[in-house]
Amino acid sequence: MHRMTAPSLRQSQILRGALDLCLLAVIAHGPTYGYEMTKRLAERGLTTVAEGSIYPALGRLQRDGLVETFRQASDGGPPRKYYRLSPAGAVALVEWRAEWEGTRSAIDRVLADIPQTPEVNIEVTREA
Amino acid sequence: MHRMTAPSLRQSQILRGALDLCLLAVIAHGPTYGYEMTKRLAERGLTTVAEGSIYPALGRLQRDGLVETFRQASDGGPPRKYYRLSPAGAVALVEWRAEWEGTRSAIDRVLADIPQTPEVNIEVTREA
DNA sequence: CGAATGAACCTTGCAATGCAAGGTAGTCCT
DNA sequence: AGGACTACCTTGCATTGCAAGGTTCATTCG
Numbered sequence: 001m002h003r004m005t006a007p008s009l010r011q012s013q014i015l016r017g018a019l020d021l022c023l024l025a026v027i028a029h030g031p032t033y034g035y036e037m038t039k040r041l042a043e044r045g046l047t048t049v050a051e052g053s054i055y056p057a058l059g060r061l062q063r064d065g066l067v068e069t070f071r072q073a074s075d076g077g078p079p080r081k082y083y084r085l086s087p088a089g090a091v092a093l094v095e096w097r098a099e100w101e102g103t104r105s106a107i108d109r110v111l112a113d114i115p116q117t118p119e120v121n122i123e124v125t126r127e128a
Numbered sequence: 129m130h131r132m133t134a135p136s137l138r139q140s141q142i143l144r145g146a147l148d149l150c151l152l153a154v155i156a157h158g159p160t161y162g163y164e165m166t167k168r169l170a171e172r173g174l175t176t177v178a179e180g181s182i183y184p185a186l187g188r189l190q191r192d193g194l195v196e197t198f199r200q201a202s203d204g205g206p207p208r209k210y211y212r213l214s215p216a217g218a219v220a221l222v223e224w225r226a227e228w229e230g231t232r233s234a235i236d237r238v239l240a241d242i243p244q245t246p247e248v249n250i251e252v253t254r255e256a
Numbered sequence: 257c258g259a260a261t262g263a264a265c266c267t268t269g270c271a272a273t274g275c276a277a278g279g280t281a282g283t284c285c286t
Numbered sequence: 287a288g289g290a291c292t293a294c295c296t297t298g299c300a301t302t303g304c305a306a307g308g309t310t311c312a313t314t315c316g
Binding site: 033076 | 291292294295296297301302
C-alpha cells in the first residue's frame with residue numbers, strides 16, 4: 001500500500017478491452033468467484049476494478065460461452081458463484097493475449113522514440 | 129501482411145485511454161497535422177486508428193490546452209492544421225506515460241502467471 | 257472546360273463498457 | 287437488534303473509437 005496516485009481515469013480507459021482478458025487469466029488458475037477476482041486484480045495493481053465492472057464483464061464471458069459457472073456454499077456468507085474456463089475460453093485467452101501483446105507493443109513503439117526534449121511551444125504567450 | 133486477424137475490436141478497446149497519449153507522443157517530435165498522424169501511427173502498428181477517432185481526440189487535446197494549433201498552406205491540398213505541444217502538454221505526456229506503464233505492467237503481471245495448462249472444464253457436456 | 261484523384265479537414269450516430277452508487281442476501285458477533 | 291463483512295447484482299451516466307459520409311483545395315487527364 002505505498003502508492004497513493006489515484007490510478008483512476010486513465011487506467012479505467014486502458015482497461016477497456018483488457019479487463020475480460022485479465023478475468024480469463026485469473027480464472028485460468030482454477031474456479032474462482034467474482035468477489036475474489038477483484039482482490040486478485042487489486043493485488044497486482046489493477047486497483048480501480050470494482051464490482052460494478054466485473055459482474056457485467058463476467059456475464060458477457062458467460063453469455064459468449066467462454067466460462068461456465070456453478071454455485072457453491074461458503075462458510076460465512078452467501079453462496080458463491082464460481083467461474084471456470086470453458087475450452088472456448090482457453091482458446092480465447094490465447095488469442096486475446098496475443099492481441100494484447102500486439103497492441104501493447106505498438107503503443108510502446110510509438111512512445112519509444114519520444115525525444116527527451118520534446119518540441120514544446122516555448123513562445124512568449126503573446127498574440128496580436 | 130500475413131495475419132488476417134482483423135486487429136479491430138480488441139485493439140480499439142485498448143486504445144481507449146492510450147490514443148491521446150500516442151498522439152501527444154507523435155506531436156512531441158515537432159508540429160504535425162492530423163492526416164499525417166494517422167500514417168505515423170499505422171506505421172507503428174496502430175492500424176485501426178482512423179480519422180474518425182483522431183480528429184475528435186485532437187480537439188479534446190486542444191480544448192484541454194495540451195496542444196496549440198496553427199494553419200499552414202500545403203502544396204496540393206487544403207491548408208494543414210498543425211498541432212504543437214504546449215508546456216502543459218509536455219507535462220501531461222510524462223504523466224500519462226507513467227500511468228500507461230503502470231497499467232501495462234499491472235496487466236502483464238496478471239497475465240504473467242497463467243499456467244501453461246489452464247484449468248479447463250473438461251467435462252462430458254452433460255447436465256441433468 | 258469537366259471529371260477524377262488524392263490530400264486534408266470535420267461531423268454525426270452507433271455501440272460498447274467502466275464505474276459510482278445503490279440494493280439484496282447470508283452469516284457471525286456483540 | 288444492530289453492525290460488519292462476505293458476496294452477489296442492477297441502474298444510469300459519461301466517455302470515446304469507429305464507420306460512414308461530407309467538404310475543401312489543387313493537380314492531372316480527357
